[in-house]
Amino acid sequence: MGVHWFQHLNEEVGEVLIDSETIQRRVRELGAEITRDYQGKTPHLIGILKGASIFHADLVRAIDLGVSLDFMAVGSYGGSTKTSGEVRILKDLDESLEGKDVLVIEDILDTGLTLHYLLQNLESRGPKSLRVVALLNKPSRREIEVTADYVGFDIPDHFVIGYGLDFDQRYRNLPNISILKLGPAPAP
Ligand code: IMP
Ligand code: MG
DSSP states (O other), X not given: OOOOGGGGHHHHEEEEEEOHHHHHHHHHHHHHHHHHHTTTOOOEEEEEETTTHHHHHHHHXXXXXXXXXXXXXXXXXXXXXXXXXXXXXXXXXXXXOTTOEEEXXXXXXXXXXXXXXXXXXXXXXXXXXXXXXXXXXXXXXXXXOOOOSEEEEEOOSOOEEBTTBOBTTBXXXXXXXXXXXXXXXXXX
């Protein structure tokens, strides 16, 4: 097509929902809370790729404790904006979770299907504890009972982009979280 993705910026990037200063302030608060809650422990912080990569990178630096890091990538069998409920592991963890205080770092909790699957899968690997940090939470979209232990922001039902979140792999590098102007493509 010969159109570079940033030429979509004006037509697809809508209103700023959470600006970068507000995100950074909240990330520092979450880091402080986790630091208090995990005193004397060495939490193992698992970033869920790719959406949580930016949040993970900022959050780990806001935690004033020894930590270890790992990453995992999961995908659903549905399309890019619809979750089918079937989740597959695209990249597994490098390390065992046996006896570790595991914190899963997610970008957004939407229907909850991805996290529900992930928690079952990770629980079976024998962590000492297992908790979840989600930057964003859309409570009105939940299809399955699952909650995060730490939530950055509850947001209304908008499709959002930026700060790691994508639409069709674009816009992950935007520093603010904005509302996508175009709705998700209708299911075929
Ligand atoms: P869930 O299984 O429906 O909870 O979906 C979780 C995944 O869907 C997230 O990790 C995101 O990758 C993606 N997702 C859900 N809502 C949004 C959104 O508003 N913007 C970008 N990605 C989203
Ligand atoms: Mg995504």
